[in-house]
Amino acid sequence: MNLEEAFYIGYITKTKGLKGEVQLYFEYDEPGLLKLDVIFAEISNKMVPFFVSSYKLHTNSTGNFYFDDVDHIDKAQPLVKKKIYLPLTKMPDRSEDDFHYNDLKGFIVSDEFHGELGEIIEVNEYPQQFVATVLYQNKEILFPLNDDMIIEIDEEEETILVDLPEGLLELYINS
Template identity: 80%
Template structure:
């Protein structure tokens, strides 16, 4: 599997105990819907498969995992801070009405004050919010995606109208 053939679900935060147990922090918003029998870790630019022998999901967006062939803390320690992916073929189906901030990737953004900003290149999910990345005047700018800033989402036209806080663009353009 290559990076393009997968989707990001989270990263390994720490080891637990001495028998190779790992804690995975999910940045995917519904980990209970995922098929977690095999996960892929990005190691040195390659996608390395890990077969899950057992796991238990927690209420705080984490899960505790045991992988086949990772049966000691020393083997587990090498996986800490590695990003974890699943193949796109395992992306859970969603209802057509269900819309996620991740769906905004590729939308054109317009600000009520500054006009057209450009296309959303990335949507990243952080613990508290989603953040969009746009290339504006040859500078990457980032802004949170939340109800306070979003004025309108037009799914048919693939446009997003926002009202960014005063001075936000100036921070990026002042360099």
Template identity: 60%
Template sequence: MKLEECFYIGYVTKTKGLKGEVQVYFEFKDYEELEFDAVFLEVNGKLIPYFVAEEKIQSNSTGYFYFEDIDTIEKAEKLLRKKVYLPNDKMPERKEGDFYYEDLKGFTVIDKSAGELGEITEVLEYPQQFIAVVPYKFREVMFPLNDDIILSIDQESSILEVDLPEGLIDIYVNE
């Protein structure tokens, strides 16, 4: 399985108990809708399949997993901090009209004052908010994605119009 044939769902955060159970922190928004018969862990740049023997999904973006052949804490510790993926065909289907902040990746950002900033290269999710990353004048400018800043989203033209707080761009450009 190749990386482009999969989508990222989270990473192994810690072990639990002595029998090989691990905790996975989900960074995938709709993790409750995922099916976990097998997952892929990235080990040394390669995706290795792990078959799920048992799973307990929690409401706090975590889940506890037992994988086949991982039956000791020593084996489980080798999985710590490994990224977890599922095959693309396991991605839940979106309902028509669903739009997420992550969908803004690739959109051109136009600020009310500064004009065109560039294309969003990354959308980062933090506990309280989403952050857009845009290369501008050879620097990375980061700004929150929220209703106070976003003026409009043109999905057809892939344009995001924003009104960034005064001085925000200067913080990044005039370092």
């Protein structure tokens, strides 16, 4: 399996105890919907499978995991800070009403003050927020996707109206 055939769900934050238990922090919205019998860690640009022997999910977007063949802290320690993925075939089905910021890729962005900015070419998820990338006047402009910035999303027209902070565009254009 390669990265294009997988979706990101989170990363290993730390080891717990001496018997190889690790804590996984989920950046996926609803970890309870995931089938977690085997997960993949990105190690040296390769997707390495780990078979889950047991796990317990917590309400704070974390879970404690034991993997087959990881039975000591020395085997678990190299997994800390590794990104964790699942195959695309295990992605839970979403209802048509279920909309995510990642769905905005390809939408045309307009700002209330500056007018049309261009197409969203990338949506990146960071621990605190989603960030959109737009090519504007041959420069990549990044801005957060949140309720404070977004005024309106038109899914049928694939457009988004935003109110960017004063001076943000100028920072990118004048640099």
